[in-house]
Amino acid sequence: MVPSNKVIAIDGPAASGKSSVATRVSKKTGFLHVNSGLMYRALTWSALRADIDTNNESKIIDHLNSIEMECIKSNDSLLLHIDGNDPGEELKSQEVNRSVSVVAAIKEVRSELVKRQREYLLISDIVMEGRDIGSVVFPETPFKFYIDASPEVRALRRRGEGGVDDLRERDKLDSSRKVSPLVIPEDAFVIDTSEMDLNEVVEKVLSELNNKGLIT
Ligand code: DC
Numbered sequence: 001m002v003p004s005n006k007v008i009a010i011d012g013p014a015a016s017g018k019s020s021v022a023t024r025v026s027k028k029t030g031f032l033h034v035n036s037g038l039m040y041r042a043l044t045w046s047a048l049r050a051d052i053d054t055n056n057e058s059k060i061i062d063h064l065n066s067i068e069m070e071c072i073k074s075n076d077s078l079l080l081h082i083d084g085n086d087p088g089e090e091l092k093s094q095e096v097n098r099s100v101s102v103v104a105a106i107k108e109v110r111s112e113l114v115k116r117q118r119e120y121l122l123i124s125d126i127v128m129e130g131r132d133i134g135s136v137v138f139p140e141t142p143f144k145f146y147i148d149a150s151p152e153v154r155a156l157r158r159r160g161e162g163g164v165d166d167l168r169e170r171d172k173l174d175s176s177r178k179v180s181p182l183v184i185p186e187d188a189f190v191i192d193t194s195e196m197d198l199n200e201v202v203e204k205v206l207s208e209l210n211n212k213g214l215i216t
Contacts, residue, residue: 005121005122005124005125005126006031006125006126006141006143006214007121007125007126007127007128007133007138007141007143008025008029008031008126008127008128008141008143008145008209008214009128009130009133009134009137009138009141009143009144009145009185009188010022010025010127010128010129010130010133010145010147010205011129011130011131011132011133011134011135011144011145011146011147011182011184011185011188012129012131012146012147012148012182013131013148013149013154013167013171013174013175013182014154014158014165014167014170014171014174015149015154015155015157015158015161015163015165015167016147016148016149016154016193017147017149017157017193017198017201018129018130018147019035019129020198021129021145021147021198021201021202021205022035022127022128022129023077024198024202025127025202025205025206025209026077026127028202028206028215029125029127029209029214029215030125031124031125031126031127032073032077032078032120032123032124032125032126032127033077033078033126033127033129034077034078034117034120034126034127034128034129035077035078035128035129035130036113036117036128036129036130036131036133036137037100037129037130037131038078038080038091039069039080039113039116039117040100040103040104040109040113041087041091041092041096041100042069042080042082042087042091043060043063043064043067043069043103043109043113044096044099044100044103044104045082045087045090045091045093045096046063046067046082046083046087047059047060047063047099047103048095048096048099050063054099054102054103055102057106057108060103060106060109061106061108061109064108064109064112067082067083068082068083068084069081069082069116070082070084092163094163094164094165097163097164097165097166097170098166100170101169101170101173101174101177102173104131104174104177105173105177105178105179106179107178107179110179110180114132114136114137114180117130117133117137118137118138121138131174131180131181131182132180132181132182132183134146134185134187134188135180135183135185136180139185142187142212143209143212143214144185144187144188144189145188145189145190145191145205145208146184146185146188146189146190146191147191147193147201148190148191148192148193148194149192149193149194150192150194151167151168151171153193153194154167155167189205189208191204191205
């Protein structure tokens with residue numbers, strides 16, 4: 001690990017606005033934006049394309065070991081290619097939404113993807129969003145945020161994006177799984193964004209980063 005590289009960890013439930021916040025914080029700080037959820041989504045997408053039953057843990061693990069997941073830097077964020085294919089918006093499809101939490105609950109999948117997530121720090125300072133970034137992937141970072149919003153507001157936001165997503169089911173699976181469930185890290189700065197717009201949330205994050213001496 002390059003000890004001087006820094007991590008801003010942004011966790012929270014589905015459709016809480018993490019990605020929009022992480023994108024803006026990445027632009028402001030110049031840190032590389034890594035969306036860890038896309039890695040779980042890319043594996044799920046690829047398994048579905050290969051007609052693999054996403055409830056079959058050993059087949060999913062074998063599949064992860066058989067595919068090439070390549071990260072391509074595009075501007076300040078990363079795109080994932082699987083075996084040379086760009087899944088694009090298919091990563092956010094209803095089919096992927098429906099199966100991704102089951103795939104992300106597999107212990108071996110998590111340990112492999114967490115290992116890859118930690119490797120990003122070798123390249124750059126990063127803003128990483130996900131469910132377990134502050135609790136498991138980079139517990140030592142002092143820059144932890146937990147972005148929340150009420151279930152009603154999150155459902156509205158997802159519908160506004162045109163997405164079809166059973167948030168309640170995904171929340172339940174993500175929060176109740178045995179391995180690294182979604183939790184609020186004890187030392188995280190929690191922001192309930194239910195009644196805030198994106199600018200206000202970003203300002204709050206930047207002001208906390210300023211208080212902590214990361215930015216001026
Ligand atoms: O953030 P997202 O909704 O795109 O994430 C998709 C799924 O991946 C989510 O339901 C849970 C899982 N995930 C995870 O378990 N750990 C992460 N660090 C990121 C996502």
